[in-house]
Amino acid sequence: MIKIEALEKEYVVGQRRIAALRRIDLQVEKGEIFGIIGRSGAGKSTLLRALNLLERPTAGKVIIEGEDITQYDTQQLLALRQRIGMVFQHFNLLSAKTVEQNIAFPLKLSGKYSKEQRQQRVDELLELVGLSAHRHQYPSQLSGGQKQRVGIARALANYPHLLLCDEATSALDPETTQSILRLLLDINQKLGLTIVLITHEMQVIRSICDRVAVIDGGEIVESGEVVDVFLHPQHPLTQGLVAENQALDLELLQQLRQRENSDLLRLTYVGDATHEPILHRIAAQTSADIVILQGVIARIKNTPYGQLIVELAGETSERIKVRQLLTAAQVRIDDLHSSAVEGVQ
Numbered sequence: 001m002i003k004i005e006a007l008e009k010e011y012v013v014g015q016r017r018i019a020a021l022r023r024i025d026l027q028v029e030k031g032e033i034f035g036i037i038g039r040s041g042a043g044k045s046t047l048l049r050a051l052n053l054l055e056r057p058t059a060g061k062v063i064i065e066g067e068d069i070t071q072y073d074t075q076q077l078l079a080l081r082q083r084i085g086m087v088f089q090h091f092n093l094l095s096a097k098t099v100e101q102n103i104a105f106p107l108k109l110s111g112k113y114s115k116e117q118r119q120q121r122v123d124e125l126l127e128l129v130g131l132s133a134h135r136h137q138y139p140s141q142l143s144g145g146q147k148q149r150v151g152i153a154r155a156l157a158n159y160p161h162l163l164l165c166d167e168a169t170s171a172l173d174p175e176t177t178q179s180i181l182r183l184l185l186d187i188n189q190k191l192g193l194t195i196v197l198i199t200h201e202m203q204v205i206r207s208i209c210d211r212v213a214v215i216d217g218g219e220i221v222e223s224g225e226v227v228d229v230f231l232h233p234q235h236p237l238t239q240g241l242v243a244e245n246q247a248l249d250l251e252l253l254q255q256l257r258q259r260e261n262s263d264l265l266r267l268t269y270v271g272d273a274t275h276e277p278i279l280h281r282i283a284a285q286t287s288a289d290i291v292i293l294q295g296v297i298a299r300i301k302n303t304p305y306g307q308l309i310v311e312l313a314g315e316t317s318e319r320i321k322v323r324q325l326l327t328a329a330q331v332r333i334d335d336l337h338s339s340a341v342e343g344v345q
């Protein structure tokens with residue numbers, strides 16, 4: 001659906017040149033939710049805005065449905081932007097217009113629809129985002145979450161193939177964030193719409209994205225399926241972002257005094273294994289002690305996973321046996337010896 005090849009963007013401010021994007025290569029598949037995560041200033045907005053050429057790249061290609069849009073003329077660009085919806089962090093609603101007028105606005109601009117068709121489309125969209133009862137209200141009379149629902153409905157008005165979300169939940173509280181994320185997921189599933197979002201929060205990626213790219217200093221430092229990147233982050237930046245999103249108490253782990261003949265392990269299991277009493281079964285087959293120090297069972301989008309920090313103590317042969325049994329049960333083992341504890345994700 002989208003292919004980005006060797007994309008670069010340089011801003012020139014006075015005598016200074018700022019490399020905002022450096023040789024970015026990315027591919028987004030049709031129908032997926034693709035997340036781009038990074039710290040402030042990493043280049044997320046520049047990259048997102050390059051997808052509809054609100055930001056013109058300095059070099060490289062942006063290929064959407066087989067066409068390199070960097071070669072488009074003004075007319076083609078206008079048509080393209082109607083097929084790409086955009087949702088903004090601060091909603092960007094027209095304050096003097098009602099909810100339904102805001103949603104109807106892009107339909108009017110396109111000039112393609114009669115008044116009746118516009119009204120019918122607005123009704124559908126109000127229903128989709130759950131705001132039918134608020135149609136005559138003005139933005140100032142709405143909560144942040146409701147404003148974002150209007151922003152989403154407006155972005156969907158012209159039947160886009162692609163939805164770009166620029167920190168769409170960053171101005172919202174955690175509960176409202178979840179409800180907006182559920183709405184985006186619902187839209188993705190109901191309409192088969194491809195969504196590309198940028199965020200600085202791993203929670204957003206974890207809740208709804210299929211794949212993720214991590215950006216730092218204008219470069220993609222890690223990318224892949226969210227389950228893989230979240231559970232086995234490779235780059236220090238990704239490890240930091242994942243750690244911020246986990247309820248594991250790292251300080252407590254660092255203070256732990258390990259017993260003699262013991263290992264400190266992180267066990268990770270994904271999918272059906274999450275519901276199996278694996279540790280219980282293994283404990284029954286060994287004289288080693290398996291002490292659970294911390295643990296979390298949660299979901300990454302629709303995939304359940306568990307992550308436990310355990311101390312494994314006992315005879316070397318028994319500890320080896322436990323490791324073999326864990327591996328046979330598809331449990332991933334990471335050793336967290338005291339020196340490695342600082343790197344716990």
Ligand SMILES: Nc1ncnc2c1ncn2[C@@H]1O[C@H](COP(=O)(O)OP(=O)(O)OP(=O)(O)O)[C@@H](O)[C@H]1O
Pocket residue numbers: 011012013018019020038039040041042043044045046047200
């Ligand atoms: N119009 C501009 N002129 C000059 N420099 C810019 C411009 N826009 C962005 N930059 C610079 O480019 C780099 C990437 O900025 P960008 O806004 O894409 O990052 P970001 O990851 O979206 O950050 P944030 O999360 O804070 O919005 C930064 O160093 C920023 O200062």
